[in-house]
Amino acid sequence: MKARKKKVIVDTDMGWDDWLAILFLMQHPDIELIGFMVTGVGEAHLTPGVQNARNLLELGGKGTVPVCAGTSLPLIYSNVFPPDFRNKIDKIFNLDLPVNPHPLDPRSAVTFLHETLSSCQDRVTILSIGGMTNLGTFIQEYGAQFDDKIERIFIMGGAIKARGNVADFGGYYPTNTTAEWNIFIDVLGAKIVMDSAIPLTFVPLDAAYxxxxxxxxxxxFARAAKTLCAQFATQIMIGKLGQDMSAGFQEYFYDPLAAAxxxxxxxxxxxxxxxKLKVVQELNQEDDHSGQLINYNSAKSVEVxxxxxxDVFQDVFKNILNQ
Structure with missing residues (x-):
């Protein structure tokens, strides 16, 4: 008897690695994508992020999957990616995507998640590959009443022993060397999710590096690319690698790793x-540890x-995208 597909909702800030993760999941034979929540708190601005998600799904033949907009404001502070970086992400590296002809889903991300969990007969898995503003807002509004409908939240976020990556972006937050962006961008959203009873698996920078x-x-990968999704993934990676090599940066498969x-x-x-992890909330511009994950004995246990x-990741990423 064939195993039932895993029902997945993706909560994304629609960065370049999010695009790769979505392409991977669209091709995966064991995954059923049932919806997307897009946050404007992160790499892409909200409106282009929603449209890029919809168009990316159209490329993969899944243009009718719901894509719902969250908010452009974090629950606390105003941490933000540099504007020039966000503009490149908004334009999806000037790559060509088909335009999704299906009507835009008018529901907010929180309303979508509430209605989906209320009606779905199976438990749902959530992949969080952006700041956790949408999820934190949902938990604030509905508390624990839907905890049993969520199998687990997989979170690309945090740094345990590894260096953080917040200080890497053009000197915007030069003193913060301990936090990872997805946690840093909305520390209160992260705290609310981490304080919930929902099972959590973190994929931190320690693994992504x-x-x-x-x-x-x-x-x-380019030589083996056969499908439209694999070919578009090639264009994304070439574009990103070209930008980072010219700037002297190393880059990693953050969100595709979490998806895999x-x-x-x-x-x-x-x-x-x-x-047992706690997220640091305090913002100190002279010695900033906001968004750092620290050990805290009274916190709940999470899988990291x-x-x-x-080698396994590279093989499965290449093979799944060429299904």
Whole structure:
């Protein structure tokens, strides 16, 4: 008897690695994408983020999957990506996508999640690959009444022992060397999710830094690209790699790694740890640790993926996209 597909909702800030994760999930035979929540708190602005998500789904033959807009304001503070970076993301690197002809879903992200969890007969898995403003707002409004309808939330976010990546962006937050962007962008949203009873799996920078985006991989991937999704993924990776190589940066498969772990890729995760984590809320411009994940004995236990097999990830990413 064939196993039932995993029903997945993606909460995304529609950055370049989000695009790759979505392309991967659209091609995955064990995943049923039942909806998207887009946040304007993160890499893309809200309106272009929603449209890019809709168009990306149209490319993959899933243009009728609901895409619902969240908010453009975090629940606390005003942390933000640099404007020039966001503008490149909004324009999806000036790549061509088909225009989604289906009507725009008018529901807010929170309304969509409420209605979907209320009506779905199966438990739902959520992949969080952006700031957690949408999820935090949902939990604030509805409390624990839907906890049993959510199988687990997989979160690309945080840094445990690894260096943070907030200070990497053009000197915007130069003193914050401990936080990762998806947590930093809305620390209160992250706290609300972490304080909930919903089972959580974190895919932090510690794991993401083990799957680097390299010219060698992109070259091999491009030669094997057969599907429209694989071919568009190639264009994304070439565009991103070109930008970062010219700037002297290394880049990594942050969100695609979280998507592959969520999908249950065998032998991908080589080490997990159970940790009690708290997110630092205080904002101190002179010595900023806002968004840092720290050990906290009274916090609930969460699963943290600390180590992965890079070769397994590269193989499954290439093979699934060419299904």
């Amino acid at each position: 083990q799957v680097e985006l390299t010219l060698d991989f992109v070259t091999k 772990i969520m999908a249950g890729t065998p032998s991908l995760v080589t080490k997990t740890e159970i940790k 993926c600390m180590s992965v097999d890079s």
